[in-house]
Amino acid sequence: MTQLSRRNFLKLTGSSAAVGTLSLAPIAHAQQGSPPLPPGSTTLPYPRELVTKLSELAINQPIYFSYPDDRSPCVVIRRGREVKGGVGPEKDVVAYSTQCTHMGCPVTYDQEAEAFKCPCHYSIFDPDNTGQMVIGQATENLPRVILEYDDTEDALVAVSIDGLIYGRQANII
Ligand code: FES
Numbered sequence: 001m002t003q004l005s006r007r008n009f010l011k012l013t014g015s016s017a018a019v020g021t022l023s024l025a026p027i028a029h030a031q032q033g034s035p036p037l038p039p040g041s042t043t044l045p046y047p048r049e050l051v052t053k054l055s056e057l058a059i060n061q062p063i064y065f066s067y068p069d070d071r072s073p074c075v076v077i078r079r080g081r082e083v084k085g086g087v088g089p090e091k092d093v094v095a096y097s098t099q100c101t102h103m104g105c106p107v108t109y110d111q112e113a114e115a116f117k118c119p120c121h122y123s124i125f126d127p128d129n130t131g132q133m134v135i136g137q138a139t140e141n142l143p144r145v146i147l148e149y150d151d152t153e154d155a156l157v158a159v160s161i162d163g164l165i166y167g168r169q170a171n172i173i
Contacts, residue, residue, distance in 0.1 A: 021051040044172040046160040051076050051095065051117045051147065054088055062109040065100070067145055067158045068172055072165050073098045075109055076146050076156065087147045093156060095145035096131045099166040102138035116142060131163070140164075143171075 051065050059080035067074045076095040076129065079086065086092045096116070100107050105120035107128070116125040123136025131142030143163030147156050161171050 007073075015114055033060075042103050044170075045130070046172060047158075049158045051145075051156045051158050052166065053151065053157075054078075054093065054156055055154055057093065057156070059092075060111055062111075062126055065095075067095075070162065072171075074158075076145070076147070077109060077127055079114075080126060085144060087149045087156070089149075089151070093147060095156075095158065096125070096127065097143040097145065097161065097163070097165050099143075100138055101133070101140035101142060101166055102136070104166040107142070127145065 002036050009114065019107050037104055046068055049067055051067070052063050054086050056078065057063060059078050059167040062075045064073060064075050066072055074095055075098050076093065078088070079092045079094065080090075082091040083094060086094055098107050098116070099105075100118040100120065100123055104119055104121055105118050107116040107118045107123075107125065109115075113124075113129065116127060116131075118124075118136065118138070121137040123138040124134045125138075125142045126132045126134050131144050133139065133141050141163060143165050145158050146160040146162055148159050165171050
């Protein structure tokens with residue numbers, strides 16, 4: 001049986017390291033060449049999905065749906081007055097992910113308080129101010145579903161999300 005001398009061992013490990021460096025170099029270069037994506041962004045396209053007809057949306061009555069896939073629960077609300085980021089003729093329709101940004105519990109819309117409440121650790125989010133976290137354990141706002149209103153069809157269409165859905169590294173996976 002042949003024994004490796006110290007010199008030959010070092011030669012081998014040295015050349016292995018060189019091969020490793022060569023094979024990783026293009027990856028390192030590619031990473032340096034493209035700026036890092038902000039959290040929640042993706043190079044994949046968001047789907048355009050009908051949420052509901054505006055005429056089916058009563059003021060302050062939430063309708064729940066999923067976007068951008070079945071594992072991402074969301075809610076749309078017509079506020080009855082113009083709000084930040086609102087769409088539609090009155091700019092009063094907004095939509096959000098219903099997964100709390102603290103630990104992912106499902107937030108519910110409290111019609112009396114006109115706010116989203118998380119039952120797990122009592123975070124509260126403001127539907128009239130782009131899902132802003134008002135109080136509680138969460139530190140991030142609720143991700144906002146970006147809507148478009150098609151007046152020819154009276155349709156509210158989800159087109160993307162602003163903010164990272166809880167538990168994901170990118171919204172589209
Ligand atoms: S999971 Fe919502 S406050 Fe903790």
